[in-house]
Amino acid sequence: MWVSTSVCAAFCVVALGACRSLPTRLHTLSVLPPAQGASPYTGPALRVAGVQMPAATDRTEITTPLLRGGLDVHDLDHWAAPLHQLARETLSADLIARLPPGKVMLAPRGLSNDALNLNVVILPFVAEAHGSQFVASWHLTGDDGAVTGVGSDLVMLECAPVNSASEVPERFSELLGQLADRIAAQLAVSAPSAELR
16 A cells, blocks of 8 residues: 555656646847948937737737638747837837937937837738738827828838747847838938927
8 A cells, every 4th residue: 555655646746747837938129230321310309109010919929820820829939028018119229220329219208308209000020931021101290199291101021931939039120120221211311300399
């Protein structure tokens, strides 16, 4: 009887040890260097007021599309913070690297009335074995919400494919860097007036 109790206890210890869950990996985005030097932008300072994206992308877990449709939710690969917040912070840092000093403000809305608000909308972000892409648009507004007329229509940005969920943050970072390059280039040729703040 003692032997069977010992064997049973040992089996329970081994079984409980096998039930230990795998660690969750946290991912963030990276700031990438500009494709060209600093933009000669001379307009008013701006702040990245917000980045909107589809709810299926802006979730805790990293997702990738399935071949048969739908999403593969990677339960062990999580964003370190809400993705729209990571995207806003990373795009701000990308623009700091691309615009002249003092042209990107990090102060939240309302704390500095001297900056225009950059609002970005990212439509479905797709990261798969065939390539990574997102469609985005952006525009500048004053604190009163008045549109400045400076912005973009929808633009499709593309980069390398992904082979695993751990490559998704790198591809998203590359696409944000491309978007920052486009924003800086357009601001250089169509700077809004300082009166629009």
